[in-house]
Amino acid sequence: MKKTALLASAATILIAGLTISTQALADCGIEKGSVRILANDFPALRVVVSEAEKCASPTVTVTKNETTEHKNLQVPALKITPAEYSVALIANNSIVPLLNEDLVRPLDDLVAKYGQDLKPNQLIKLDGKVMAIAFMGNSQHLFFRKDVLEKAGLQPPKTYEEILAAAKVIRDKGIMKYPLAASDKAGWDLAAEFVNMYLGYGGEFFQPGSAAPAINNEKGIAALTTMKALTEYMDPDFMTYSADELQRVYISGKTAIMVEWGSLVQGVIDPKSAPPEVANNTVLAGAPTVAGGSTPAAALWWDGFSIAKNISDEDAEASFRAMVYAIRPEVGQKNPDVATWLTKDYKPGPGAVGVLATANAGAKPYPMLPYMGLMHSALGSELADFMQGRESSQDALKDVEAAYNAAAKEGGFLQ
DSSP states (O other): OOOOOOSSOHHHHHTSOOOOOOOOOSSOOOOSEEEEEEEOOSHHHHHHHHHHHTTOBTTEEEEEEEOTTHHHHHHHHHHSSSOSOSEEEEETTTHHHHHHTTOBOOOHHHHHHHOTTOOGGGEEEETTEEEEEEEEEEEEEEEEEHHHHHHHTOOOOOBHHHHHHHHHHHHHTTSOSOOEEOOOOTTHHHHHHHHHHHHHTTOOSBOTTSSSBOOSSHHHHHHHHHHHHHGGGSOTTGGGOOHHHHHHHHHTTSOSEEEEEGGGSHHHHOTTTSOHHHHTTEEEEOOOBOTTOSSOSSOEEEEEEEEBSSSOHHHHHHHHHHHHHHTOHHHHHHOTTTOEEOSTTOOOOGGGHHHHHHHHTTOOBOOOOTTHHHHHHHHHHHSHHHHTTSSOHHHHHHHHHHHHHHHHHHTTSOO
């Protein structure tokens, strides 16, 4: 497998300037072609995909598959010729398998012809070639109910230690039995929670200059200990909560403090989708720190799109132009709270506060390494027993390393 590392960091992307003026495209201008989109399924991407669908015409077809299973589908779907999809909507981690398998094409020529509205920090490069276009930043960050905290006589928490202390007060005063919640569902979500906490403790996932794992240490144990401590104030079914389920539980009014994705903010703060007592009392803030550190315990992400390699040049051009139209500046201007847009002329709305605060506080980007996906998978599968009290933190981390080592050897990253 080819080892890759992207040159643009999530931190650079997120804190770049957002106020350059531009003139909008009048229409898609595509003469012919097939646009076939594979995407994750959350509000911001639905907006982008729906904009791309406007490029359909008698000579241009636009189809979509919006699914939370996109990461499992993308590699086999883009390996065939022609690829099942011409566009893959991707993020920091999900582009890496496509790069490793050489399944997406360089976009420099298309950027030169049709990318006049793209900002330099949207161009995700590998070895000097543009391999993806970023259009939004994302991160998990703090959401809390100010009315619940005020009732408990509490100040807004800024650290995990303060979150734990606040949860105890809220419970002890009989205000809420389960004031905390997190996306601890075994698999991808649980792994992401560990990644966030471990970054907050200043942990490194691999030995310097190597694919050898480096998580079975004091910082790894401390991260797990804090994650477990938080569950004392969560519903007993906490391990069934994905990010989407976490959002639903919060909207139901059953919890007061959570760390959730910025891309899901709109469904929480909009009174049309959440009860007014939840929407009007939710405060968004940067991700908390932990153990006296200054680095937010959350990874920075970007979302964007790549164009499949195994398709015709005609379909590639049509797909690129449709996607550039879909992320034109007006989209971010009209939907300021759906995402933290990276596009020109975007003025951050209230929904972007948490992501920007997390970025500006120095959060680290999710590791862009070809073997990080194997580490993420090992974390997601091997930490569940610890979270359920069936294994020690040391044994859980040993299991993670064993599972990762086996996968990394099979993938050619370790001998």
